[in-house]
Amino acid sequence: MFPTKTWKDIESYRQARLREALVEARLSLEFLEDGLVRNAAGKAFQAWKAYLGALAAEHRDKLKPIYPGSRKIRAGEEEVEDVDVVIALAPTSVMFKIAAELAKFAGVEVVKNTAIALQLHRYQYNGPDPEGLLTDIPDDKTAAHLICALLQPFSEHLGELYDNVCGTLKRQTATTPSTTPGQKSL
Numbered sequence: 382m383f384p385t386k387t388w389k390d391i392e393s394y395r396q397a398r399l400r401e402a403l404v405e406a407r408l409s410l411e412f413l414e415d416g417l418v419r420n421a422a423g424k425a426f427q428a429w430k431a432y433l434g435a436l437a438a439e440h441r442d443k444l445k446p447i448y449p450g451s452r453k454i455r456a457g458e459e460e461v462e463d464v465d466v467v468i469a470l471a472p473t474s475v476m477f478k479i480a481a482e483l484a485k486f487a488g489v490e491v492v493k494n495t496a497i498a499l500q501l502h503r504y505q506y507n508g509p510d511p512e513g514l515l516t517d518i519p520d521d522k523t524a525a526h527l528i529c530a531l532l533q534p535f536s537e538h539l540g541e542l543y544d545n546v547c548g549t550l551k552r553q554t555a556t557t558p559s560t561t562p563g564q565k566s567l
Contacts, residue, residue, distance in 0.1 A: 391438050394468075398435035402428045406535045410546045413528055418521040423505040425528045428535065429498035434471040436483050436491065441468060447482060473502065490534070497531045525550055 409424035437444055441464060448463040467475060480495035500517055504524050507515035518524050529547035536543040 391441060391468075395435045395438035398431045398438065402431040402435065403535060403538050405431060406532050406539060407542060409528060409532060410539060410542050413525055414542075414546045418524050418528075419505050419508060421528050422501040422524055425531050426498045426502040426505065429494055429531055430471050430473075430476070432534075433476060433479060433483070433491070433495065433498075434468055436487055437468045437471065437479055440483055440486050441465075443486060444468070444479070444482060447478075473499070494531055494534070497527050501527055501531065522554075526554070 405424050405428035409421045409428060412418075412421035412424060444467065445462070445464045448467050450463045451460040452463060452466065453460050454466070467479065471479065476495050476499060477492070480492045484491045501524065503516040504510075504518040509518060509520045509524065510516045511519045513519065518527065529543075529550055532539065532543065532547070536547075
């Protein structure tokens, strides 16, 4: 059962978001394995967003001073604290702010992975962009490496799937020259 209201049972909600993160991460790797890189990027982003929501739930008391207000979500319903709305939605527009605050308790990797997740989110919608106008991800291969980097914290729970998909990607990169014919290396 997935609780819909974080403010009713924060621990059940946190556990549900962790399960969601693993499901999304697994789907991301399956898409990546099938060559559906943009779909994999979207699922990797969703996995991280769910994980960030779970982490925010775990540190709710520390986020409360940053989001101190409350609001009615729907007419006729009780007021909900803003911190609970942020935990429930983990809005894309405040993911960096959440991550920066959580980094104080969970480490700087939270910010780094949030940056990767947001870049993958842009890549999902805009595709590869060699010119760097719409996204900083120039090609599908770079996106695939970033997906594996973002999902690495989940690797022990993803087992063989992570090892097979991301390990194959690493082996392919190791055997591929770093420059293409006619291209100068830096």
